[in-house]
Amino acid sequence: MKNPFAIVLLILLVVLAGCGKQATQPQSSAPAAPAAAEAQPQTAADTPAKPETPATQRAKVAIYFADNNLLELTKEEQEISYTDDVDKYKQVIQLLEKPAVKEHEALWHNFAYHSVAFANGTLTIDASGKNQYNLGSTGEGMAIDALQQTLFQFPEVKEIVILVDGQKADSLAGHVDISQPLTRS
Numbered sequence: 152m153k154n155p156f157a158i159v160l161l162i163l164l165v166v167l168a169g170c171g172k173q174a175t176q177p178q179s180s181a182p183a184a185p186a187a188a189e190a191q192p193q194t195a196a197d198t199p200a201k202p203e204t205p206a207t208q209r210a211k212v213a214i215y216f217a218d219n220n221l222l223e224l225t226k227e228e229q230e231i232s233y234t235d236d237v238d239k240y241k242q243v244i245q246l247l248e249k250p251a252v253k254e255h256e257a258l259w260h261n262f263a264y265h266s267v268a269f270a271n272g273t274l275t276i277d278a279s280g281k282n283q284y285n286l287g288s289t290g291e292g293m294a295i296d297a298l299q300q301t302l303f304q305f306p307e308v309k310e311i312v313i314l315v316d317g318q319k320a321d322s323l324a325g326h327v328d329i330s331q332p333l334t335r336s
Contacts, residue, residue: 205234205235206234207232207233207234208232208233208234208239209230209231209232210230210231210233210239211228211229211230212228212229212230212231212242212243212246212301212304213226213227213228213300213301213304214226214227214228214229214243214246214247214250214301215227215247215296215297215300215301216247216250216252216255216256216257216258216297217255217256217257217258217290217293217297218254218255218256219254219255219256221256221289221290221293224293224296224297224300225255226300227250227251227252227255229246229251231243231246236269236305236307237267237268237269239305240267240269240274240302240305240308241267243301243302244259244262244264244267244276244298244302246301247259247262247297247298247301248260248261248262258286258290258293258294258297259294259297259298261282261283262278262282263278263279263281263282264276264277264278264279265277265278265279265316265317269307269308272307272308272309272310273309273310273311273312273332274302274308274310274311274312275311275312275313275314276311276312276313276314277314277315277316277317278313278314278315278316278323279315279316280315280316282323284323284324285324286324286326287326288326288327291322291323291324291325291326291327292326292327294323295323295327295329295333298311298333299311299333303335309334309335310332310333310334310335311332311333312332312333313329313333
């Protein structure tokens with residue numbers, strides 16, 4: 152034996168290690184229960200508060216489309232679910248592409264936008280410059296009217312500003328002036 156002190160230290164470590172394992176083992180010979188079964192039910196006082204999520208609201212809204220002859224606007228009632236005003240406006244803008252009645256024509260096909268914001272009565276839509284509008288002057292006028300009638304149903308919306316890629320634009324397709332805010336008639 153080279154070092155009796157090292158041997159005693161090694162035996163002591165083995166004994167201590169064995170004692171540590173016994174302390175974590177269950178005392179009975181019954182099989183251990185799964186960890187989930189050992190968890191105690193929590194009460195509301197024990198449960199940490201979760202951040203509140205906005206309540207979902209439902210509403211029937213009017214969406215405007217062209218008739219099948221593209222001569223006049225026609226109204227459809229559709230239902231939306233939303234969490235706040237901006238979400239409500241986004242839902243309505245998306246529905247401008249989706250008539251529920253097959254005889255109605257959407258004037259906002261594949262409309263893409265960067266953002267929708269609302270502050271102090273002004274609804275701002277930042278449209279993508281990649282949108283394709285093949286409507287002609289009459290169709291573009293109807294599309295703008297459909298957007299206005301659809302969004303002005305909400306009394307808090309006093310004006311609509313349409314930007315293109317974050318910048319003021321003269322028009323969407325070269326026919327209807329959108330350089331100034333669209334206001335209620």
